[in-house]
Amino acid sequence: MRDTQEAVLAEMRRWGYRYVVTPTLERLDVLALGLDADVRRRLFKLMDADGSVLALVGERTVPVARLVAGSLRAAPLPMRLCYAGPVLTNDPGRFTRRREAYQVGAELVGASGPVADAEVIALAVRCLDAAGLRRYQVDVGHSEFFLGLLDGLALPADVKPGVRAALAQRDFVALEALLAATPLRSAEHELLLHFPALRGDAGILEAAGALVRNRRSERALEELARVHELLRAHGLGSSVSLDLGAIRDFDYYTGVIFEGYGPEVGRPLAQGGRYDGLLACFGRPAPATGFMIHLDLMGEVLRRSGVGRELTRLDAAVAWSSVGLSAALGLAGSLRMFGMRAVVDTEARRLAGALEWREALGAAHLLHVGGGRTVSWSPAAAPARIQRLPAEQVVARLAERGG
Amino acid sequence: MISIAIPTGTLLEGSLDLLRRAGVADLAPEEIGRKLLVERDGIRVVLVKPADVPAYVDHGSADVGIAGKDQLWESSGSHYELLDLLFGECRLIVAVPDASPLGGPGTWPPSLRVGTKYGLATEQYLGRLGQRAEIVHLHGSVELAPLVGLVDAIVDLTQTGRTLRENRLRIVDEVGCSTARLIANQASLKTRTGAVQALVTRIREALG
Numbered sequence: 001m002r003d004t005q006e007a008v009l010a011e012m013r014r015w016g017y018r019y020v021v022t023p024t025l026e027r028l029d030v031l032a033l034g035l036d037a038d039v040r041r042r043l044f045k046l047m048d049a050d051g052s053v054l055a056l057v058g059e060r061t062v063p064v065a066r067l068v069a070g071s072l073r074a075a076p077l078p079m080r081l082c083y084a085g086p087v088l089t090n091d092p093g094r095f096t097r098r099r100e101a102y103q104v105g106a107e108l109v110g111a112s113g114p115v116a117d118a119e120v121i122a123l124a125v126r127c128l129d130a131a132g133l134r135r136y137q138v139d140v141g142h143s144e145f146f147l148g149l150l151d152g153l154a155l156p157a158d159v160k161p162g163v164r165a166a167l168a169q170r171d172f173v174a175l176e177a178l179l180a181a182t183p184l185r186s187a188e189h190e191l192l193l194h195f196p197a198l199r200g201d202a203g204i205l206e207a208a209g210a211l212v213r214n215r216r217s218e219r220a221l222e223e224l225a226r227v228h229e230l231l232r233a234h235g236l237g238s239s240v241s242l243d244l245g246a247i248r249d250f251d252y253y254t255g256v257i258f259e260g261y262g263p264e265v266g267r268p269l270a271q272g273g274r275y276d277g278l279l280a281c282f283g284r285p286a287p288a289t290g291f292m293i294h295l296d297l298m299g300e301v302l303r304r305s306g307v308g309r310e311l312t313r314l315d316a317a318v319a320w321s322s323v324g325l326s327a328a329l330g331l332a333g334s335l336r337m338f339g340m341r342a343v344v345d346t347e348a349r350r351l352a353g354a355l356e357w358r359e360a361l362g363a364a365h366l367l368h369v370g371g372g373r374t375v376s377w378s379p380a381a382a383p384a385r386i387q388r389l390p391a392e393q394v395v396a397r398l399a400e401r402g403g
Numbered sequence: 404m405i406s407i408a409i410p411t412g413t414l415l416e417g418s419l420d421l422l423r424r425a426g427v428a429d430l431a432p433e434e435i436g437r438k439l440l441v442e443r444d445g446i447r448v449v450l451v452k453p454a455d456v457p458a459y460v461d462h463g464s465a466d467v468g469i470a471g472k473d474q475l476w477e478s479s480g481s482h483y484e485l486l487d488l489l490f491g492e493c494r495l496i497v498a499v500p501d502a503s504p505l506g507g508p509g510t511w512p513p514s515l516r517v518g519t520k521y522g523l524a525t526e527q528y529l530g531r532l533g534q535r536a537e538i539v540h541l542h543g544s545v546e547l548a549p550l551v552g553l554v555d556a557i558v559d560l561t562q563t564g565r566t567l568r569e570n571r572l573r574i575v576d577e578v579g580c581s582t583a584r585l586i587a588n589q590a591s592l593k594t595r596t597g598a599v600q601a602l603v604t605r606i607r608e609a610l611g
Contacts, residue, residue: 139593170483173584196483196592197600243593259593266463266588267481 001102001299004131005084008104008293011130015123017082017106022063024085028053033281034062036251042089044099056088060105061278061290068109069282077110077286084295098296105272105292109279112287114223117256117274118230124270124291125236128260131298134305136269138239138260139199140231141246142224143253143273145208146195148217152188153179167195170247187211191244198244202228208244220255227256248273258291262301269297315340316398317363319354324369331367331375331391338399351376355383367394404445405598408465409435410453410474414583417490418469422448425609427602457482457586466591466599472581473560476524483592485603486585489610493562495524495578500549501571505556508532508576512555518548519558521578528558528578546570 009019029052032040043055057063060083068079084104104127108120121140128136146167150160159178166174172195179189191198191211198204202225209221224242231240248257248271257273272291279286316335320328328344335342349357351368355378358366364380374388377397389397407427409418415432422428428446435441439450451459454477456470461480468482471491475484497517499505505512515536519525522540529536541548545559546566558578561567567574585606591599 137594170481170589172483172485173487174484176487196485196587197596199593199596261590261594263594264463266461266590268590 001295004298004302005102005104005295007130007132008127009082009084011127012082012106012123015080015106015119015126017080017123020064020067020081020083022057022060022067022083022085024057025054026057026063026066028055030066031055031062034065034278035059036249044088044090057085058089059087060085060103060292061107061275064107064290065109065278065288066282068286069279069284073284078116079109080106081109082106102295103292104295105290107288107290109288109290110286111289112274112276114226114230114256116287117223117289118227118234120272120289120291121227121231121240121256121258122234122236124258124260124272124293125239127293128262128270131293132302133262133269133298135263136239136260137241138236138258138270139241139243139246140224140227140256140258141243141248142220142256143246143248143250144255145217145220145224145244146247147250148212148214148220149188149192151216152186152212152214153182153192154186155182163192164250167192167247168250172196187213195245195247199241201242204242204244223256252278256289260293262298263305265297265301267294267297269294269301313341314343314361314363316342316365316367317345317354317358317361318342318367318369319345319349319351319357320369321348321350321371323371324348327375327391328367328369331369331395334391334395335398338395340398351386358383365398404442404447405467405595405602406447406449406465407602408449408451408456408459408468410456410469410471411436411450412453414453414469414471414491415450417488417583421469421488421490421606421609425605427605460586460588463588463590465588466595467585467587467602469583470586472579472584473521473524475584475586476527476579476581477521479523481589482586483589484584484586486607486610488583488585488606491583492580493560494580495521495558495560496567496574497556497558497576497578498546498549498561498567498572498574499556501573503549503555506575508534515556516554517556517558518545518554520545521558521560524578525558546572 043058045053045055048054064081086100086102088100106123108116125138162178176193205221205225212218246257252275253273254276255274259268260270262269270291270293274289276287279288318328318332332342332344354366354368366378368376375391375394377387377389377394419430419432428448430441435450441448449465453471454474456468457474457478457480459465460468460482513535515534517525517536518539518541520541522538525538539554545557548554549557587599
């Protein structure tokens with residue numbers, strides 16, 4: 001998991017995202033400014049000596065927003081930030097009782113519009129690549145498309161919250177019942193009833209565009225078309241689909257939203273989108289978009305598909321006997337200077353014992369330093385062919401092979 | 404391959420009948436009951452306990468599933484609820500002993516003791532009414548609890564009302580109505596859209 005996290009963070013750095021560290025423990029009243037009741041309820045809470053309630057980090061976008069509005073207040077926008085670490089929640093899920101999960105994410109704060117949206121989506125896709133995922137799919141949608149449909153519905157005001165709730169709960173049986181109770185049928189009705197099926201390539205935008213009759217949804221479709229175009233310019237084509245039926249937290253997201261799915265996993269691996277309202281909660285109004293990757297889920301997928309990274313391999317095991325210790329330490333130092341990974345034994349061993357020790361360590365080469373001027377070298381390719389060479393020559397030969 | 408989780412118990416026969424009518428899978432109850440997992444014609448059918456259907460679907464071990472709405476009330480999963488399958492109808496009701504002075508909401512004491520297997524649905528129902536209550540979580544023979552004075556009322560599922568009558572209980576309010584539902588995993592809906600939607604369409608057509 002650590003390797004996956006490092007690979008993802010390295011990709012984020014290549015895109016100019018700065019790593020930030022956010023607090024693990026934070027006053028609840030501060031976090032509450034940016035979190036809805038449901039998320040707040042799930043936070044682990046404890047009490048400070050002066051009686052104020054503290055919460056453990058339960059998600060990392062709000063702490064980043066707080067950082068941007070707080071200690072980074074003087075820094076110019078837009079700002080590109082990334083983070084990684086555990087999040088702790090008292091998950092009330094009936095089937096998943098995992099309290100600690102690992103997330104790595106990036107936020108682009110202070111930039112609005114399709115160019116910023118496309119950058120973050122393209123970055124998310126490249127991060128999935130960097131993690132080693134071979135097959136995945138990213139669905140891009142827009143929260144305003146649904147809200148426009150809701151506006152466009154000829155519904156009594158008291159029914160609309162019900163429609164919204166039914167959709168948020170992905171309950172299409174209830175949605176159909178609510179819509180059936182209204183006499184007026186519109187294109188918006190039909191679109192809502194087929195919500196889960198509204199996905200595909202750019203064609204879906206035209207199909208939906210022909211049906212909607214409200215400005216809000218039309219604008220969402222225009223933005224999506226532009227983002228889709230930009231994603232192609234980013235070199236992403238086949239892995240990105242458009243999903244007008246994306247259902248997310250419609251109170252939080254204010255624009256383009258997206259999710260990444262891997263093979264044989266029932267939940268999204270990556271989630272993100274535009275949240276232009278959050279920064280204002282902390283006193284520095286700014287548009288923002290970002291995403292995070294669920295590292296635990298990613299690890300499961302990678303393990304299952306056999307991509308799981310091997311344990312970091314050692315290049316050299318340096319053994320020594322009698323008076324060879326100083327020379328062994330010097331030899332390991334030279335190898336490390338050439339970027340190789342070398343371990344020096346903690347006790348003296350004869351060559352035969354050292355060969356076994358190398359096996360146990362899983363190191364490619366064994367170098368045994370005895371009392372003489374030469375080093376016994378058992379190379380990776382032919383462990384039985386032991387050569388005796390001066391130390392400098394061994395270092396040179398290993399460096400040449402690239403470890 | 405699309406996999407479908409179907410429930411043991413009262414919904415099994417209706418589920419198999421629907422899958423047969425929709426031309427999805429033709430399975431005899433004995434066959435699936437013996438094997439628990441049958442793969443045929445690109446469809447995998449797994450037989451699980453009614454309360455476990457949401458778990459199989461939420462985790463993606465099954466792409467879709469057939470579950471009673473009563474089970475969905477009790478799960479807070481991330482599945483999509485796509486179709487009302489119109490069978491397995493029953494009601495979640497509030498009942499009190501015949502001899503009890505209590506009637507519907509409004510006649511209840513300031514704090515009501517309620518016994519149920521449906522904790523979440525009961526909590527939401529009482530919350531809507533603004534009724535303070537102590538919920539006693541039971542696992543079976545819920546009808547017994549008010550007769551021995553454990554609780555004032557029960558919230559339980561009933562189809563015909565016969566068990567309630569036999570235990571000298573009367574219905575004072577209805578919490579909700581349950582039928583079998585078709586649910587789908589969120590990722591399956593996104594990554595295998597074509598296959599899942601085709602299945603949904605066939606089942607919708609079979610419903611008439």
